[in-house]
Amino acid sequence: MGPAAGSKKAVASDKGILPNDKMVYFHSLVGLAIMAIFWFMSPIEPITPVGMKVVGAFLGMVYLWSAVGSLWPSLIGLVLIAISGYAGQGALGFKAVFLNAFGADVVLLTLFSMILFGAIDEAGCTKYIARWLLTRKIINGRPYSFMAVVWFTCYVISALVTPITGLILMWPITLRIMDSLKIERSDKIWPYFFVGMFAVMTLGQPFFPFMGAQLIVVSAYGSMTGVPADLTPVPYVPYMAFNFIMTMLLLITYILVLKYILRPDVSKLKGVDADQLAKEQPLPAMVWPQKLMMLMIPLYLIMLLAPSFLDRSNPVVNILATLGPLGVTLIWVIFFTIIRYKGKEVLNFRDVAYKQFNWGIYFMIAAAVYGANALSNEATGVTGFLLNVLNPILGGQSEMGFVAIMFTVALILTNFANNAAMAVVLMPVILAFCGQMGLNPLPVAMGVTMMVFVAMLTPAASPHAGMMHGRKDIYSTGEIMRIGFPICIVSLIYYIFIGYPLAKMLF
Structure with a gap:
């Protein structure tokens, strides 16, 4: 096909509406219709x-978040809540919704944590973390040790930044x-290696409760349970321990099943050499700002966790x-903005925000x-309605x-819709029935929080799942389903019979 033919095709596309655009308009109309129907319906007592x-x-926002995007659906949802009279009548009520929504500390935390941890990635620190882990001599001639180190590296990067960054790296x-x-696409180990790599990333995503999409769920739980503003919605150490223990149990199980039951040929992986990998992945020596950012990670965690363990009568702890x-x-953002390296801020707020800030999540x-x-x-009367409707099933x-x-x-829901939104939808149900049954809602809520990130079976499950399904050179849909479905089922069984009792102990 010559240039002329290509130009005609481009012109035709400009004059019409692309099929993908049609689907966006369709889903947009469906979401707006959901909002309109409930707006004019008679109340259901x-x-x-x-x-x-x-x-x-x-509900309209939840549908649009899953089918269209996050930004404008969030705004229109807030507009409708504002004019509903929920926060008061007239202009004062309207302003109150937006002031409270965007003035919440969790929203500000989202903004600055994306900048701070985005700066770590912009500085190249994640590459050094990956290289260090992948050049440990324990991987020499040990195929399963090599795979375990690769998958653990994926877990660390996903937890620190995002699964999307982890996949790109x-x-x-x-x-x-x-x-x-010389491992080829047709080798049996190939799909197990790459699907396992993705699974660990998606399981590791919610590790930190104070950043990312999991912050939506944690904050919603805190808001619904009336946690005071000066306290964290969930205790951080038990939360992170819960995610780490369960992910490592699932990772160990996956490795054992591969080694002793499925037994794919891994002989080619015996050629892995840590020294050779170090030569093939050359990186310049770390400069002091990068070292400072690496040091910041443990210091940041210590600063967050110290008030949970130490006496608050101590001035520093207080x-x-x-x-x-x-x-x-904020302290760390200010610090890295002040210090300079070669005439530039170590954290250039504008540049990092441009590349790393996710407006949709915000x-x-x-x-x-x-x-x-x-x-x-x-x-609103919603809690009472849920109790009435679901009591025959759950009561x-x-x-x-x-x-x-x-x-x-x-x-099930998370593999077809936005994961954080699905957890938020389920949260009132959890709180209502835990109250009715006399259960502590926190272990159930945190179990659901982890489960909604076991999202990999469809492109709609998450943005990074869409990336995985799009890489046809690495994954076929059949391989994702054949390997991913058992991973999801085993994860479900583990979280029910191991995770929930563990959560009851931790929380």
Whole structure:
């Protein structure tokens, strides 16, 4: 086809609406229709008239978050809640919604934590972390040790930044290793290696409760349960321990199943050489700003966790408790903005924000947390409605039966819709029935929080799942389903029978 033909095709596309654009318009209309239907419907007792409008706005946002995007659906949802009269009538009520939604400390924490941890990636620190882990001599001639180190590296990078960053960084490295070892696409170990790599990334994503999409869920839980502003919504150490223990159990299980049951040929991986990898992945010596950022990571965690363990009568501990996660994050952002290297700020706020800041998550957190709080408010009557409707299904269940149903629903929904949004939707149900059954809601809520990140079976499961499904040179849909589906089922079983009892002990 010559240039002329290509030009005609481009002109035709300009004059028409592309198929993808048509689907966006279709889903947009469906989401807006959901909002409109609830706006004009007669109230379903015990939901109040205002409650119906809030429910419509929230459900419309959930649909649009999954099918279209995060930014404008969040804004229109907040607009509808604002004009519903939920926060008061007229201009004062309208302003109150946006002031409370975007003035919440969790929204500000999202902004500055994305900048701070984005700066770590911009400085190239994640590359040094990956190189250090992948050049340990324990991998020499040991195929399963090599795979374990690769997968653990994926876990660390996903937890520190995002799974998307992890995939962008790790795909080229691992593909180059596979090529050097003459491992081909047709080799049996190939799909197990790469699907396992993705699974660990998605399981590791919610490790830190104070950043990323998991912050939406954690903050919604805190908002619905009325956690005071000077306290964290969930205790950080038990939360991180919960994610780490469960992910490592699942990783060990995956390795054992591969080694002793499936037994793919891994003989080519015996050629892995840590020294050779170090030569093939050359990086310049770290400069002092990079070392300082690497040091910041453990110091940041210590500053966040110290008030949980040390006596607050100590002036330093008291200051850290006063600062909280938002204040500690701001201190580090200010520090790295002040110090300079070669005439430039170590943290160039504008550049890092341009490359690393995710506006979709920012607006979604504001809308999701405020909307979730509105749903659980007595003025809407939603909690009473959920109790009435779901009581025949969940009311007569045992504790483990209730947990199994909630975790299963979370797993199914997250593979077809936005993961954080699905957890927020389930949160009022968890709180209502845990209250009715006399259960501590925190272990159930945190189990659901982890389950909604076991998202890999469809492109709609998460942005990084969409990336995985799009790499047809690495993954086929059949391989993802054949390997990913058992991973999801085993994860569900583990979280029900191991994770929930563990969460009850930790929390």
